[in-house]
Amino acid sequence: MQRRQAFKYELKPTGEQQRNLRRYAGSCRFVYNKALALQQANHAAGEKFIGYVAMAAKLPVWKREAGQAWLKDSPSQALQHALKDLDKAYQNFFAKRADFPRFKRKGSGDRFRYPDPKQIKLDQRNNRLFLPKLGWIRYRNSREVLGELRNVTVSGKGGKWFVSIQTQREVEQPTPTATTSIGIDLGIARFATFSDGTWLAPLNSFISYTKRRPRSAKTTRWCSSKICR
Structure with a gap:
């Protein structure tokens, strides 16, 4: 252009x-x-x-x-x-x-x-x-x-x-950078279901779920400050 x-x-x-x-x-x-x-x-x-x-x-x-x-x-x-x-x-x-x-x-x-x-x-x-x-x-x-x-x-x-x-x-026209997005569907049976197939349990069972599962950046990102220690 x-x-x-x-x-x-x-x-x-x-x-x-x-x-x-x-x-x-x-x-x-x-x-x-x-x-x-x-x-x-x-x-x-x-x-x-x-x-x-x-x-x-x-x-x-x-x-x-x-x-x-x-x-x-x-x-x-x-x-x-x-x-x-x-x-x-x-x-x-x-x-x-x-x-x-x-x-x-x-x-x-x-x-x-x-x-x-x-x-x-x-x-x-x-x-x-x-x-x-x-x-x-x-x-x-x-x-x-x-x-x-x-x-x-x-x-x-x-x-x-x-x-x-x-x-x-004449200069090269910048091309948009491709980004990957994941959709989230909130429900009762499952607290959150992601478009890639993964899901989180309801909030009441989420505390015990996080205690059993090793800490990770992915899990911590979806925890509230009151739940995650």
Whole structure:
């Protein structure tokens, strides 16, 4: 069966890469908030909800708007995925699985994703990762990444940056362990009759029965603390 797993590491960016990480996270936050504001204004005007495809078509226009040319410096797919995150947030709200989407604040949950594995390169031997617009960036390799790379999410917290590498691989499906069970039928003539054919005498004669029979783990298990000494 297919198993998806995420491997998280701390990044070791250079000074320039740190600045770019902040810029890219800020660009994705800006796009998310701009799209959310547009959705709210659209709703207030009585218009229909803007789906992801229509919203993504506005992204090239925003890049050409005055004072927003800096959006061109950020990875395009990361910006597009920010719009997908907003669309997913709305779908969860419509399905009553989450609250209404909120605007993102600087320094609160800074993150962005590279969804296309073809644009990503992983060099585990040299503890480095290639990401579009960032180039080769080093990370603290604490364990081996297993499986085929699917996507990469970069996040910042407390002045540090981290990378979550999601992979997919084939694993064996666990087989249930066979267990043996024995049924018990309680009665008068026989105190207990087991499905394997063995039985215990009625309670009144059970005391004398246990005195005559050597102690065993099987017998003791069915005795009460008041009967067995």
